[in-house]
Every structure is written in structure tokens, then in C-alpha cells.
Amino acid sequence: MIQIKTEDEIGRMRAAGLVVQQTLAVLRDAVAPGISTADLDALAERTIRAAGAVPSFKGYRGFPATICTSVNDEVVHGIPDRGAVLREGDVLSVDCGAIVDGWHGDSAITVGVGEVAPEHAEMMRVCEESMWAGFAAALPGGRLTDISHAVEVAVRGRGGYGIVDHYGGHGIGTEMHQDPHVLNFGRPGRGPRLVPGLCLAIEPMITMAGADTRELDDGWTVVTVDGSLAAHFEHTVAITKDGPWVLTAADGGAAKLAEYGVRAAVHAG
Ligand code: MG
Numbered sequence: 001m002i003q004i005k006t007e008d009e010i011g012r013m014r015a016a017g018l019v020v021q022q023t024l025a026v027l028r029d030a031v032a033p034g035i036s037t038a039d040l041d042a043l044a045e046r047t048i049r050a051a052g053a054v055p056s057f058k059g060y061r062g063f064p065a066t067i068c069t070s071v072n073d074e075v076v077h078g079i080p081d082r083g084a085v086l087r088e089g090d091v092l093s094v095d096c097g098a099i100v101d102g103w104h105g106d107s108a109i110t111v112g113v114g115e116v117a118p119e120h121a122e123m124m125r126v127c128e129e130s131m132w133a134g135f136a137a138a139l140p141g142g143r144l145t146d147i148s149h150a151v152e153v154a155v156r157g158r159g160g161y162g163i164v165d166h167y168g169g170h171g172i173g174t175e176m177h178q179d180p181h182v183l184n185f186g187r188p189g190r191g192p193r194l195v196p197g198l199c200l201a202i203e204p205m206i207t208m209a210g211a212d213t214r215e216l217d218d219g220w221t222v223v224t225v226d227g228s229l230a231a232h233f234e235h236t237v238a239i240t241k242d243g244p245w246v247l248t249a250a251d252g253g254a255a256k257l258a259e260y261g262v263r264a265a266v267h268a269g
Pocket residue numbers: 095096097106107108234
């Protein structure tokens with residue numbers, strides 16, 4: 001069932017979104033060779049709790065940490081570990097979620113550790129841009145797969161990247177994962193209408209080569225079958241009558257959406 005939010009409820013999701021945004025900003029600054037993913041996890045939990053919020057991943061279906069940290073050929077759902085010390089050139093994806101007053105925010109970034117290979121930096125850039133292309137298609141009156149199609153086109157036009165097809169975006173609200181599932185590929189003009197009050201996490205995952213993935217024995221970590229490196233970006237958006245409002249972006253998505261000729265919804269806060 002799709003949960004449609006009131007403007008007041010979207011405002012509360014914005015509060016959760018900003019906690020996630022601030023936490024990821026702290027983590028981005030902390031990423032450096034020599035730090036462990038467990039260190040980053042502890043920093044994330046402190047930051048979220050200091051903001052009066054609750055980490056949504058911790059305990060989710062038994063997940064043991066506040067963030068997912070996925071390094072190199074790990075795509076998503078990696079578990080922070082004291083022994084996983086970051087090295088120069090690593091590609092690190094961090095996925096973070098927080099709850100404020102029962103409302104969720106969910107966002108992910110991929111960052112290079114120190115200097116990364118140019119082709120890996122380019123993959124990260126393509127992945128992030130494909131996410132924004134998806135938000136630029138998240139327009140009231142459109143259909144769900146307009147987003148999927150926009151993401152796919154933004155990746156396919158840029159090289160031989162794999163688009164991971166086993167995972168995707170999702171509705172979000174009083175639960176982290178709600179209907180509908182948001183594919184990162186497909187034909188436009190299908191699926192549910194993009195109506196004001198629909199809130200979605202859009203999260204492309206791409207790889208340097210093959211799109212096939214498998215789950216490790218820890219029951220969480222998803223890696224590429226061919227060992228190719230992966231990137232993952234995610235933001236939470238609210239569809240409003242005035243356009244998309246990217247709740248986990250500091251500026252609501254205004255600057256990036258403007259590059260696509262789309263006006264982000266203007267809201268106080
Ligand atoms: Mg996430």
C-alpha cells in the first residue's frame with residue numbers, strides 16, 4: 001500500500017532528512033586512509049543521537065550497525081567492521097537512515113578514499129548524476145517509471161556500466177521501506193501516478209562491468225559476482241504540488257535540479 005503524506009508529515013520527514021544529510025556530511029569529512037568502517041559507524045551513531053534522532057538501520061531485521069559501509073566490490077548492505085581499515089584508492093559507499101518522531105530519512109553517498117583512479121571517480125559521478133536525473137523526472141502528474149527510465153538513460157549514455165537490477169528505490173515514510181519499489185531501469189509512463197504526498201527513496205547502484213550480485217555468508221553484504229567496483233547514491237524525495245523536494249539534501253535539491261531545468265519545491269526549513 002502506498003502511503004500519501006500530508007504537508008505537515010512531509011515537514012517532519014524533512015527533519016529526519018536533515019539529520020541524515022548532516023550525518024553523511026560528517027562522515028564524508030572523516031573518510032581517510034587508516035580509519036575503519038567501525039569508526040565511521042560509531043561517529044554516525046553519535047551524530048544521529050546527538051540530533052535527537054534514532055538510527056533506523058540498527059536492529060532492522062537484525063542489522064547490527066547504524067550505517068552500511070560497502071567498500072570496492074561491495075555494492076550495498078556492508079557491515080561496518082573494526083578490521084575493515086580504509087586504504088588510499090578505495091571506493092566507499094555509506095548508506096544512512098534516521099528516524100525523527102516516527103518519520104524516516106534515507107540517503108547514501110559513495111566517496112573516494114584519498115585519491116581514487118579516474119575511471120572510478122567517473123563511475124561515482126555517473127551514478128550520482130543518474131540519481132539526480134531520476135529526481136528531475138519525479139514530477140507531479142508523471143508516472144513512477146518516468147524516474148526509472150531517467151536513471152537508466154543517464155547511465156547507459158555514459159559507458160559500459162552495469163545497473164544492479166536486484167535492488168532499487170522504495171517508498172518511505174513511517175517505515176523505511178514502503179511501496180512502491182522503484183526500479184533503476186525500464187520504460188517510462190508506467191506504474192503509480194506521481195501524486196503530491198508520495199515520498200520515495202531513489203537509489204541507483206552501478207558497477208564498472210557486470211550487474212550480477214550475490215550476498216555474502218554474513219547475510220547482508222552484497223558484492224558484485226565479477227568483482228568489479230560499485231557505486232551507490234540515494235536521496236529521499238517528496239513529490240509536492242510545486243515539484244520535487246529532496247528531503248535529504250541541504251538545499252532541498254534546488255541547485256542540482258536547476259541543472260536539469262527543474263525547480264525544486266520551495267519550503268521553509
Ligand atoms: Mg539507504
